[in-house]
Amino acid sequence: NNNNNNNNNNNSSTDDETDPLAVYRNKSNRRDQVFSAISGDGGIKVTACTVRNAVNDLMIQHTMTELPTDALGRTLICGLLMANGIQDEQVVQITMNADGPLRGIVGIASGKGELRGYVGTPQLANDISLKDAVGQGMVQIVKNHPDWPRPYNGITSIRHG
Template sequence: MFLRSFVKMLLLPFSCSAFVTRTAGTIGGRRRAPLTRHFFSVSESYLNTNNVRDQALSALSGCGGLKVTVVTARNLVNDLMSTHSLSEVAAQALGRTAVCAVLLSNGMEDRQTVQISVDGGGLLGGAVAICNGAGEVRGFVGNAGLGLRDLREAVGIKGTVQIVKNHPEWPRPYNGITAVQSGEIDRDIGVYLAESEQKSCALAAGVKVEGVLCQAAGGYLVEQLPGCRKEAAKKVQANLQRLVGKNGGDAVPAGLLRSGMEPADIAAAILEGTQGKALGQIEVRRTCVCSEERLLRSIRLLPRHEIDHILMEHEKVEAKCEFCGKVYRMGPDEVRDKLEKATGDPSKQVDL
């Protein structure tokens, strides 16, 4: 019952009203304190006034059976918009995908990664985001300048959601795939978690773009863990139901973040009445791992006659990183010299 109820509530908004008390302490020139309440408390280091910094915060119910992860990522989406010259709908798609990647990677080892690929067959051409356990994100879309306004139309509903989890020390990555059903990305990823990974969870991600700037971006993931008490699960469901409609017209939870709620506020609202506590937080930031060495590895995976043909026809090797836009170029002499000096088996070198 919990699984079915939560899947139905994948995008339910939530809010809070006067459930936080703030006393001593000074942050940004005004007095503030740890969030305090009988059901939730965090230290000052978790506070994030006006969501100035990108943050992923996790919390746990008192019974230990419900984990909540909340992300605010406005700076990340603005950075992606600038890097890829994203249109509004492309920013919506990539922003939601990136936020979901951060949510799913929370709690993993720093070197472990989650890659989300959503391609519903629409004109967007798909969205890809990769995040590791340290909160480092990168991503791209197929058609960055797409002029459509409707996200579902841009993404499409005749395709797949594919999620790959990997680690440098694993013999092979874990792959899962489900069908795109809604084109709203976060709802489709929530369905993936329920169907492919058999997880009881509630997931939402929203991005608010005005003009060339992202005003708010973030999401939440509520997961039921083994040993969850029925009373706690019912309480969290009731909290979400009670808070429906408080988000406003923006995609959940963008409206809440725009109103000034922080991840700690949102986590507290979800866990109200469960004696929740904060687990930890990480900084979310865009990064890229492209390099000339990775380009060389890719070249080495090609048959030598193909490399010679490319050098003869184009007199150079050129490649553009899809994630950051950086262009790498190597002349024929440089390529041949590096190939002569290269050692090891490139097929056994893992790119994460």
């Protein structure tokens, strides 16, 4: 009896076998990070990041399949890299309005490194390419701060999904 009770209280293999998202859970509890380096003369800045845990958490919270998760993850990486080094209160928002089955993507990154985002269709089969899932449309990037009278705004067409 003790062995059965211990197995029932343990959230290991039994839960993992019945939970299709268990493979994406952050078992090692490693934190996502952003790294930056500037050359000695200040002419070059390099930024790299890891967002696996944040993207996995979004996948689980929004019950997304892999293709929408990939699209949102890429959008959040872009936002995080753009937001690196800005003031904590500033935010960068990337909005993709397109005609593909994803029905749009929104990714928001703050100067604090906080990430938020969503896709229009969180459940989408992996039988199409990311380019076809996004489709044709426009991407808008907005950089804002609560104290600014108006945000910086840029819009361009989506070329390659």
